Amino acid sequence: MDIPKKFQNEDGTLNNDALLKSYSELKKKIGAMVSVPGACADVQARERFNRAVGVPETIAEYPEHPMFDIGDDVRQRFLDAGLNKTQVEKIYDIASEYLAPAFAEVFQSQYENDSLAELCNFFGGDEKMTAAMADIEKFGEKFLPSDTFESLSSSVAGIKSIHNMMQTIEPKVHAGAKHAETLTERSLREMMKDPKYWRDHDAEHIRKIESGFKKLYS
Numbered sequence: 001m002d003i004p005k006k007f008q009n010e011d012g013t014l015n016n017d018a019l020l021k022s023y024s025e026l027k028k029k030i031g032a033m034v035s036v037p038g039a040c041a042d043v044q045a046r047e048r049f050n051r052a053v054g055v056p057e058t059i060a061e062y063p064e065h066p067m068f069d070i071g072d073d074v075r076q077r078f079l080d081a082g083l084n085k086t087q088v089e090k091i092y093d094i095a096s097e098y099l100a101p102a103f104a105e106v107f108q109s110q111y112e113n114d115s116l117a118e119l120c121n122f123f124g125g126d127e128k129m130t131a132a133m134a135d136i137e138k139f140g141e142k143f144l145p146s147d148t149f150e151s152l153s154s155s156v157a158g159i160k161s162i163h164n165m166m167q168t169i170e171p172k173v174h175a176g177a178k179h180a181e182t183l184t185e186r187s188l189r190e191m192m193k194d195p196k197y198w199r200d201h202d203a204e205h206i207r208k209i210e211s212g213f214k215k216l217y218s
Helices: 016-032 043-052 071-080 085-123 126-143 146-152 156-168 178-192 203-217
Strands: none
Touching (some): 085 126, 085 156, 126 156, 156 203, 178 203
16 A cells, blocks of 8 residues: 555655644544534534524624614524524625615605695695696796706795795886896896705795895885
8 A cells, every 4th residue: 555655754664643643633623523414413413503604692693784674583584594694694785785776766755745745735735736836837937047946846845935935926017127127136046046045945045035026026
């Protein structure tokens, strides 16, 4: 029988010390190995295997996710299935990738429904709301910069702001005031471009604009 070189002495004979050392190291490796438990494995064998592959001891050790409030029942199912923390995190990632767009669509739909309900209540019913929105659109096209009107009409608060302005302003231009009207209206339109008006809804800034239009057209 040929002796592997690592177990040979310089003269080619068997090196017993090298052989015993190799056997000892192999025995340690085998002892540290965890075998996959079979169907008849006892509880202790399964527990050793679970710890070796990273399965937590309790459900409280599983990671949480800001999008999913899964509850203890689902965490227990993770534990019963023998999932480790990394596998659970991967499940979260996959779920987020596929469900996030659907959640966003649901939230947007709910926001739109809530906004319509609030406007319907504000104007006093569906028919009045429809009529008011048509008037608001006409008013916006006539008196507001397009970007300002677009920004305001995208939110309930902005629509209410335009409506309140409409109640304040009665467009009755006096004859002979064309020059003053042109200058004043231009300045008011410039004020509407200020973020304090269309973004921050600053009460004092809005009051100045409404007062200016009232003076201009009354």
